[in-house]
Amino acid sequence: VNHYNHERYHESLENVTPADVYQGRRNDILEQRAIIKSRTLNQRKLHNLRFAG
DSSP: OHIIIIIOOBGGGTSBOHHHHHTTOHHHHHHHHHHHHHHHHHHHHHHHHHHHO
């Protein structure tokens, strides 16, 4: 039960744990993930542009 509620990400909950949803952390986690994704995509774009010639 502990693994299911606190460690296992659930696709139906946008890949957060039920405990995160219950404790109101879902939106904060998703915002942080969006920031990280945006930074990563920008870094990849710059890297690819440098090596494209």
